[in-house]
Amino acid sequence: MLDEAFAVLKQYDWGSDMAPLAPIEDAVAVSHDQAEVRRDLENRLIATLQSDASRDAKDYVCRKLAIVGTVAAVPALASMLGQKDYSHMARMALERMPAPEAAQALRDATGKVSNELKVGVISSLGSRRDAASVSVLNVLLNDGDPAVARAAALTLGAIGSVDAAAVLKVAATSAARDKPAVIDALLACAEALLAGQKQTDALAIYRSLAADNQARLVRLAATRGILACTSKQS
Amino acid sequence: MSRRTVYAWLVLGALLLFPSVTSIAADTPNEFLQLVVKLISDSDREFRAAGLDHVRTSAGGSEDTKLFAGRLPELDPAAQTALVSALADRGDPAARPAIVGLLKSSADESVCTAAISALGKLGEPADLPLLMTYLSSKSAAEQAAAQASLTQMRGEKITKALAAELSSGSPTTKAALIEVLADRRASNELPAFLTASVDDNAQVRTAAMAALGQLGSAGQLAALLPGILKAQRGGERDAAEKSVALVCSRIDNEDDRGTQLIKALDAVDMAQRDQLLSLVGRVGGKKLIDFVGQIATAGDAERRKLGIDALSKWPDASTADTLLEIANNTKDSAERSQAFQGYVKIAATRDKRNDGQRLDRMKQAMQAAKSNEEQLLVINRCRTAYDVETLRFVFPYVDKAPFAETACETIVELAHHREIRDPNKVEFNKALDQVIAISKNPEVVERANRYKRGETWERQAKAAN
Numbered sequence: 021m022l023d024e025a026f027a028v029l030k031q032y033d034w035g036s037d038m039a040p041l042a043p044i045e046d047a048v049a050v051s052h053d054q055a056e057v058r059r060d061l062e063n064r065l066i067a068t069l070q071s072d073a074s075r076d077a078k079d080y081v082c083r084k085l086a087i088v089g090t091v092a093a094v095p096a097l098a099s100m101l102g103q104k105d106y107s108h109m110a111r112m113a114l115e116r117m118p119a120p121e122a123a124q125a126l127r128d129a130t131g132k133v134s135n136e137l138k139v140g141v142i143s144s145l146g147s148r149r150d151a152a153s154v155s156v157l158n159v160l161l162n163d164g165d166p167a168v169a170r171a172a173a174l175t176l177g178a179i180g181s182v183d184a185a186a187v188l189k190v191a192a193t194s195a196a197r198d199k200p201a202v203i204d205a206l207l208a209c210a211e212a213l214l215a216g217q218k219q220t221d222a223l224a225i226y227r228s229l230a231a232d233n234q235a236r237l238v239r240l241a242a243t244r245g246i247l248a249c250t251s252k253q254s
Numbered sequence: 255m256s257r258r259t260v261y262a263w264l265v266l267g268a269l270l271l272f273p274s275v276t277s278i279a280a281d282t283p284n285e286f287l288q289l290v291v292k293l294i295s296d297s298d299r300e301f302r303a304a305g306l307d308h309v310r311t312s313a314g315g316s317e318d319t320k321l322f323a324g325r326l327p328e329l330d331p332a333a334q335t336a337l338v339s340a341l342a343d344r345g346d347p348a349a350r351p352a353i354v355g356l357l358k359s360s361a362d363e364s365v366c367t368a369a370i371s372a373l374g375k376l377g378e379p380a381d382l383p384l385l386m387t388y389l390s391s392k393s394a395a396e397q398a399a400a401q402a403s404l405t406q407m408r409g410e411k412i413t414k415a416l417a418a419e420l421s422s423g424s425p426t427t428k429a430a431l432i433e434v435l436a437d438r439r440a441s442n443e444l445p446a447f448l449t450a451s452v453d454d455n456a457q458v459r460t461a462a463m464a465a466l467g468q469l470g471s472a473g474q475l476a477a478l479l480p481g482i483l484k485a486q487r488g489g490e491r492d493a494a495e496k497s498v499a500l501v502c503s504r505i506d507n508e509d510d511r512g513t514q515l516i517k518a519l520d521a522v523d524m525a526q527r528d529q530l531l532s533l534v535g536r537v538g539g540k541k542l543i544d545f546v547g548q549i550a551t552a553g554d555a556e557r558r559k560l561g562i563d564a565l566s567k568w569p570d571a572s573t574a575d576t577l578l579e580i581a582n583n584t585k586d587s588a589e590r591s592q593a594f595q596g597y598v599k600i601a602a603t604r605d606k607r608n609d610g611q612r613l614d615r616m617k618q619a620m621q622a623a624k625s626n627e628e629q630l631l632v633i634n635r636c637r638t639a640y641d642v643e644t645l646r647f648v649f650p651y652v653d654k655a656p657f658a659e660t661a662c663e664t665i666v667e668l669a670h671h672r673e674i675r676d677p678n679k680v681e682f683n684k685a686l687d688q689v690i691a692i693s694k695n696p697e698v699v700e701r702a703n704r705y706k707r708g709e710t711w712e713r714q715a716k717a718a719n
Binding site for chain 2: 239243
């Protein structure tokens, strides 16, 4: 039944009857605690990805790999990151896969794919809150393409670690091109640090943004942040 | 090793292990409070709001509350108002002295109103005299705030203290106090309300009767009647009657309700009882129909008039037959007119009967009508029977000159109800065409045109008196 389902899947397009794909859906559910079923299913999904299956079929496969995918699926997905029609599908799977190799594939792709696709790849690193990407993002902060630099800043904010904050602090005081994005990211970082019980680090960021030379809304956000930090400690 | 030494080592260990925490502990509590205090007086509303959020919610003790409240004298009125409101929400009575001080010293209406409101949450019995002075304030906002605060303050002591003030004070204060006590559900104060219900001041009487309406019980019915008799005819009398009717409505059984009201009426003399017949009409019930019916057909014309008036105020159509009988049998034309009008009014009441039953009554009235005026009245009131049969009944009058305009009005009123218009579109369109051709009232013609197009029409609000 699974063979038939995969045969149908190759020609699949969104809008047609999904009933023939039910065995795949069932296998995904069963694979949760059956390693062998999972391995077999993942291999079939990877094979479909590497075949001449329809675009929608590959989209479907990526959605399933986001659930069952392991390190074995990373190379196939990574090879799609530079392809305009498939990049976002591959990112969706790589964002959700727990394997560190998935993050590495995304990091590697930032040096290979076009700027247009790079923005998405960078934001996927943010979705993973991948702390190991801080140094890569630090470089990208100064990218010549403003969209890439902005994506790097916002992703550092999403990562929200102490290291990410340190990089953003430097960018905030230097002549960064998109300062509002850097400051937004810094505020996001502080919020994440506060949520992670790192009041001291969060407070330092908020204090640095509460000065009179900052924009009114930034000062207001920073002031609220200082109150949140200090009220927890008082 | 003593317990104290062990403790000292533990503290030292903690300090060495968590240096960042200790450095924060040294400066942040003050920083937090200082920042809140600074924000409270910020000229930017949003920054001020950020500080006030923490006044409302931060879990400091009374010392923090006093610190915040201590800023009140330095602020501008807008900031004072906001801070007082935040302190009230904080709910710590430690802010009370500062708020009382502000209330006594400020001339700003918004500040005073906020302070009065805050005392509803933070005040104590000692604040009653101050709050009561605002019950007769020239500012409506301050008056309303004082009334709300006096209602809000908790405790039987407060209720007692407020009741004690009923014997003194201006009529405005007395009336406001009665409203406060009623809102506090002070049922122990009913004797004081009964005394106030026959006060020489209409404002006090009105408040007392309203309070008795809310809190009174069947046992007080006889004692409530002097309040109606003392009330001036018109709005005050109507309101007083409604209050007593409200007390009656709390007697579940209809027969009991009639019996108890009759018993209460027996306690007043005949002349006064006749004046209370209107109340009987408001209460309704089979037992009371007989009681009023006898008066409405008695030998004395003046009493009959009062009786017919009472039957015409009945809350449902159960007096319709009695009224029609009086209308048909009386030889007095004025009495005939009064009874007939009462019959049509009662027959048209939208009570539990269905529209067909209402229309049957209208047909009965049309048969009994003896003049064009009476027929016009019937055609006019037919609009309360939402039925296509009513259209069929009224439509022929469109072609009869004396009734045409009233019939047109009734037809558009019926057409207004989409639920009867839509299923009978052909019939209604034919009638509306006739209305458009005949009516001289532009509004009626416009409505007819709109209904024909399937549109609705927004009724104009009646102009305030």
